[in-house]
Amino acid sequence: MILFEHFRCPLHRYTFSVKPVRDWVEQRCEGRVLNLFAGATILTVNEVRNDLDPLMPADYHLDAVTFLRKWDGPPFQTIILDPPYALRKSMELYNGMICSPFRQLKDEIPLCLSPGGSVITFGYHSIVMGKSRQFNLERLALFSHGGAIHDTIATVERYQP
Numbered sequence: 420m421i422l423f424e425h426f427r428c429p430l431h432r433y434t435f436s437v438k439p440v441r442d443w444v445e446q447r448c449e450g451r452v453l454n455l456f457a458g459a460t461i462l463t464v465n466e467v468r469n470d471l472d473p474l475m476p477a478d479y480h481l482d483a484v485t486f487l488r489k490w491d492g493p494p495f496q497t498i499i500l501d502p503p504y505a506l507r508k509s510m511e512l513y514n515g516m517i518c519s520p521f522r523q524l525k526d527e528i529p530l531c532l533s534p535g536g537s538v539i540t541f542g543y544h545s546i547v548m549g550k551s552r553q554f555n556l557e558r559l560a561l562f563s564h565g566g567a568i569h570d571t572i573a574t575v576e577r578y579q580p
């Protein structure tokens with residue numbers, strides 16, 4: 420069964436600065452969290468923060484794939500993915516920071532995630548990690564911003580190898 424939720428709220432370039440989104444993501448986090456595209460919003464969870472932009476408040480300033488390949492600490496219970504959703508957005512909104520190929524990123528994630536852990540993703544897609552990587556879609560939330568603005572799709576996928 421997939422749990423579905425729907426919210427109306429404004430869109431902000433720093434996604435979690437909007438309260439309903441922030442509340443939703445904080446409530447979904449479990450254990451030690453990797454916030455891989457951390458941006459400007461500091462969450463009230465036990466998070467390790469990474470953002471390529473050196474101006475963002477983060478523990479690491481690495482490309483997301485490089486971070487995952489270099490990580491030699493314990494696996495995380497939750498990994499949050501809130502990348503720039505499109506190349507144009509990278510250029511216009513995030514100081515030209517460009518996301519590395521998403522497929523490579525998805526292939527690296529299971530190596531840094533505990534079995535039973537979850538990946539929380541924000542973007543335009545409802546399946547991110549998918550069954551081929553042994554993830555089950557558990558929750559789906561639509562954040563509707565009104566007018567001509569695309570909704571934000573958020574998912575929780577659980578790693579069940």
Ligand SMILES: C[S@@+](CC[C@H](N)C(=O)[O-])C[C@H]1O[C@@H](n2cnc3c(N)ncnc32)[C@H](O)[C@@H]1O
Binds near residue numbers: 513
């Ligand atoms: C949608 S924003 C994240 C917003 C954040 N969740 C918040 O609420 O503040 C995307 C972030 O990804 C960062 N970014 C872009 N390309 C990256 C990359 N290749 N690796 C890591 N971070 C990257 C940008 O600097 C930007 O802060």
